[in-house]
Amino acid sequence: DAGITQSPRHKVTETGTPVTLRCHQTENHRYMYWYRQDPGHGLRLIHYSYGVKDTDKGEVSDGYSVSRSKTEDFLLTLESATSSQTSVYFCAISEPPRNTEAFFGQGTRLTVV
Amino acid sequence: AQSVTQLDSQVPVFEEAPVELRCNYSSSVSVYLFWYVQYPNQGLQLLLKYLSGSTLVKGINGFEAEFNKSQTSFHLRKPSVHISDTAEYFCAVSDPPAFSGGYNKLIFGAGTRLAVHP
Numbered sequence: 001d002a003g004i005t006q007s008p009r010h011k012v013t014e015t016g017t018p019v020t021l022r023c024h025q026t027e028n029h030r031y032m033y034w035y036r037q038d039p040g041h042g043l044r045l046i047h048y049s050y051g052v053k054d055t056d057k058g059e060v061s062d063g064y065s066v067s068r069s070k071t072e073d074f075l076l077t078l079e080s081a082t083s084s085q086t087s088v089y090f091c092a093i094s095e096p097p098r099n100t101e102a103f104f105g106q107g108t109r110l111t112v113v
Numbered sequence: 114a115q116s117v118t119q120l121d122s123q124v125p126v127f128e129e130a131p132v133e134l135r136c137n138y139s140s141s142v143s144v145y146l147f148w149y150v151q152y153p154n155q156g157l158q159l160l161l162k163y164l165s166g167s168t169l170v171k172g173i174n175g176f177e178a179e180f181n182k183s184q185t186s187f188h189l190r191k192p193s194v195h196i197s198d199t200a201e202y203f204c205a206v207s208d209p210p211a212f213s214g215g216y217n218k219l220i221f222g223a224g225t226r227l228a229v230h231p
Contacts, residue, residue, distance in 0.1 A: 042221035096210035
């Protein structure tokens with residue numbers, strides 16, 4: 001398995017509170033991604049990054065921000081959590097041309113009550 | 114924008130029977146195609162990928178898929194399934210990294226839940 005660790009693995013939080021999810025990789029891959037998984041939608045891209053301090057928005061970025069101060073860490077922040085952000089969040093990494101696919105972490109299940 | 118349609122949300126099948134999971138994608142000049150599998154409470158694992166070349170690609174666990182450019186399809190098949198194949202399967206497409214700034218930004222289908230019964 002690719003060296004990707006997501007933390008926490010499970011979290012329950014209240015509406016309106018800030019939440020930060022962490023993705024840590026030991027593969028020295030430059031490209032990192034955050035996806036959310038919802039029934040009937042598969043996975044959708046939230047934000048992605050190429051290297052330190054280089055990030056961009058994906059398909060469903062509203063309500064989310066990211067930061068990448070080190071190559072190995074990619075943080076996803078929900079500034080003010082809403083019930084619609086209840087989901088399973090996956091981090092992924094890639095490093096073309098060495099790898100032509102993305103490798104995924106184990107996921108974080110977030111419940112906003 | 115790219116899109117992926119997985120035509121069946123659930124596929125029940127008996128053990129040792131063949132199975133086909135269908136996937137269609139929106140047309141593009143050049144695409145990479147992937148099938149990922151997700152076992153309960155786990156992340157996604159790559160089953161197989163099509164980048165170029167032979168249209169029949171073989172993956173892990175006895176799965177294979179055929180790329181059909183004229184029908185924009187990438188159906189996944191296995192000749193004989195096992196109970197352990199019970200999982201959710203995702204088809205995904207991306208632009209080749211050379212066309213997307215090096216990124217492998219995946220567009221996923223909604224998933225197909227394969228249930229193998231004894």
